[in-house]
Amino acid sequence: MTARLLLEDGTLFEGLHFGASGESFGEVVFNTGMTGYQEVLTDPSYYGQMVTMTYPLIGNYGCTIDDLESTRSHVRGLIVREYEPVPSHFKSESSIHDFLVREGVVAIAGIDTRQLTRILRVHGTMRGVITSLDTPLEELKRKLLDYTLPTDQIAHVTTKAAYRLPGEGLRVVLLDFGVKMGVLRSLRARGCDVVVMPAYSTAQEIMAWGPRGVMMSNGPGDPADLPEIVDTLRELIGRVPIFGICMGHQLLCLARGAQTEKLRFGHRGVNHPVKDLRTGRVYMTSQNHGYVVKESSLQDTGLLLTHINQNDGTVEGVWLKQESAFSVQYHPEARPGPDDSDALFDEFIQLMEQFSRGGVAHV
Ligand SMILES: NC(=O)CC[C@H](N)C(=O)O
Numbered sequence: 386m387t388a389r390l391l392l393e394d395g396t397l398f399e400g401l402h403f404g405a406s407g408e409s410f411g412e413v414v415f416n417t418g419m420t421g422y423q424e425v426l427t428d429p430s431y432y433g434q435m436v437t438m439t440y441p442l443i444g445n446y447g448c449t450i451d452d453l454e455s456t457r458s459h460v461r462g463l464i465v466r467e468y469e470p471v472p473s474h475f476k477s478e479s480s481i482h483d484f485l486v487r488e489g490v491v492a493i494a495g496i497d498t499r500q501l502t503r504i505l506r507v508h509g510t511m512r513g514v515i516t517s518l519d520t521p522l523e524e525l526k527r528k529l530l531d532y533t534l535p536t537d538q539i540a541h542v543t544t545k546a547a548y549r550l551p552g553e554g555l556r557v558v559l560l561d562f563g564v565k566m567g568v569l570r571s572l573r574a575r576g577c578d579v580v581v582m583p584a585y586s587t588a589q590e591i592m593a594w595g596p597r598g599v600m601m602s603n604g605p606g607d608p609a610d611l612p613e614i615v616d617t618l619r620e621l622i623g624r625v626p627i628f629g630i631c632m633g634h635q636l637l638c639l640a641r642g643a644q645t646e647k648l649r650f651g652h653r654g655v656n657h658p659v660k661d662l663r664t665g666r667v668y669m670t671s672q673n674h675g676y677v678v679k680e681s682s683l684q685d686t687g688l689l690l691t692h693i694n695q696n697d698g699t700v701e702g703v704w705l706k707q708e709s710a711f712s713v714q715y716h717p718e719a720r721p722g723p724d725d726s727d728a729l730f731d732e733f734i735q736l737m738e739q740f741s742r743g744g745v746a747h748v
Pocket residue numbers: 430602603604605606607608630631632633673674675676677
């Protein structure tokens with residue numbers, strides 16, 4: 386069975402169909418991880434995107450409940466060089482094909498993913514459509530040009546109601562913009578009493594839980610589309626320690642008056658080198674973002690630049706010392722990816738403890 390991938394610049398790839406049948410539109414992005422396809426498929430930050438994996442063989446170790454980053458898949462499509470229908474791993478519970486069928490994700494294999502990635506690197510991420518149907522090419526082109534990328538992604542992935550994951554340790558409110566299980570796991574591994582709250586919770590609702598700290602999660606879409614959340618954050622900064630990851634980092638910076646912009650092709654993969662400017666150490670990090678904080682806009686915001694990307698020099702972390710808030714553009718929860726930066730969660734715990742010793746009232 387064949388499938389086609391059409392890009393908005395008119396490039397057409399013909400390949401083999403696998404996964405769910407149908408026609409699916411989204412923003413085409415690439416991920417450079419050798420492994421981690423299931424975490425990518427279930428990371429809510431990919432909501433509305435179609436992902437091509439640059440590693441040429443996908444599906445060889447199958448799928449397992451242990452590798453889920455949320456309860457379902459959020460990508461609009463998967464594009465691979467070769468997919469393996471018969472997985473080989475002791476933990477595998479299903480093939481990637483069966484997983485994609487269950488999740489309704491249309492996929493295409495057998496195309497030159499290096500060529501596709503080069504197109505995206507040169508011209509930037511763009512809209513695309515994967516189809517297993519016989520739609521005439523001209524009609525497909527028209528439909529693709531009519532397709533607009535969503536702007537309300539967070540509404541689709543945030544929790545509808547607050548819920549608590551009880552723990553013996555410090556209470557943390559986690560603002561859910563599309564949280565990955567890895568972030569929750571990292572907090573719970575440190576005993577935190579986690580309250581997960583909807584993205585649009587007010588500062589009053591958040592502080593009513595008496596949190597010792599607020600964690601702001603990863604999430605899909607453009608942070609500049611979320612002015613109400615930025616206003617809420619502005620109210621929280623300085624009242625309670627804050628730790629932001631990826632979308633959470635971008636929102637913290639916006640709340641201090643910095644700006645974000647879209648990268649041409651983003652950072653998605655598990656081997657992005659990041660330098661901690663405070664120590665000079667370089668860490669391998671897991672990343673998934675298309676937007677970035679503009680370094681020039683950090684001036685006069687009080688945000689201290691703490692981390693930069695070694696590949697392109699972009700902002701990877703900031704610190705608000707007086708206000709006990711910090712954030713990183715990358716993923717210390719490392720799902721998938723290296724856990725070099727796991728200690729950031731310990732820093733958050735220390736920050737919350739210090740803040741309490743400072744005797745500052747939370748509410
Ligand atoms: N993983 C994330 O939180 C991504 C943040 C934002 N959606 C971006 O693409 O930059």
